[in-house]
Amino acid sequence: MDEFSPIFAIAVAAELAGMHPQTLRQYDRLDLVVPTRTAGKSRRYSMRDVNQLREIARLSGEGVSLEGIRRILDLENTVASLSKRVRELESALADELLNRPGSRVFAASSSAGSGVVPLRHGTRPQRQTAVVLWRPTR
Template sequence: MDRASPVFVISVAAELAGMHPQTLRQYDRLGLVSPRRTAGRSRRYSMRDVEQLREIAQLSADGVGLEGIRRVLGLEDRVSELEARVRELESALADEMLNRPGRRVFAAGTEGEVITLRAGTRTRRETAVVVWRPLERGDD
């Protein structure tokens, strides 16, 4: 069984989360925790849902309102999606580097141009100092 498997009926999920079943129904109506439904339309909660219910209880105890809780949960879901995407891109990059050793690397030049580099080489860094002074009023 994984965390996302919908296995708990509402009474068991409520007990695991330390809540009343009616609270779970209310959270479902509000869209805070949306369990899967069986063919007969009864709710089935996963361990992930129970963990989310516990988090809602903690946020509520800390004084966060339901709309704030909805936003926190949405942002946490977005972070999870982005972390998965980063892992996917890192894996693709690692595969590309293994499959194409010695490929060229690119960098941006000082004027925005693309500079081609051999793998393992670095660009020359400019050591010039640039002084910027804002225009005085009336100099426009």
């Protein structure tokens, strides 16, 4: 069981969030917190839903409008989704690096316009060691 498991009926979720069940129904209609539906169309709330309901109550108590709360929740959900995706990509990259030793490495070229230079594993890019004298123009 995790925080996304829809296990609470509306009465239990309302009690956990410190709200009236009718308030939860209204938030569902406004798409603020949309619970999972069972085959019989009854609402089932997860612990994440309950936490969002508590956050709505806190923000509402601070004077934030329902539209402002909707925007805040949308942004928080987007950040959570993107963070999850970053973790997935980091894991995939780590797996790829472990499974393909000796693969090519790339370095940025120091010369203008060259872009990226492929290198063999274990080698370093050649560095420019030329001395350049700069004089201000008059």
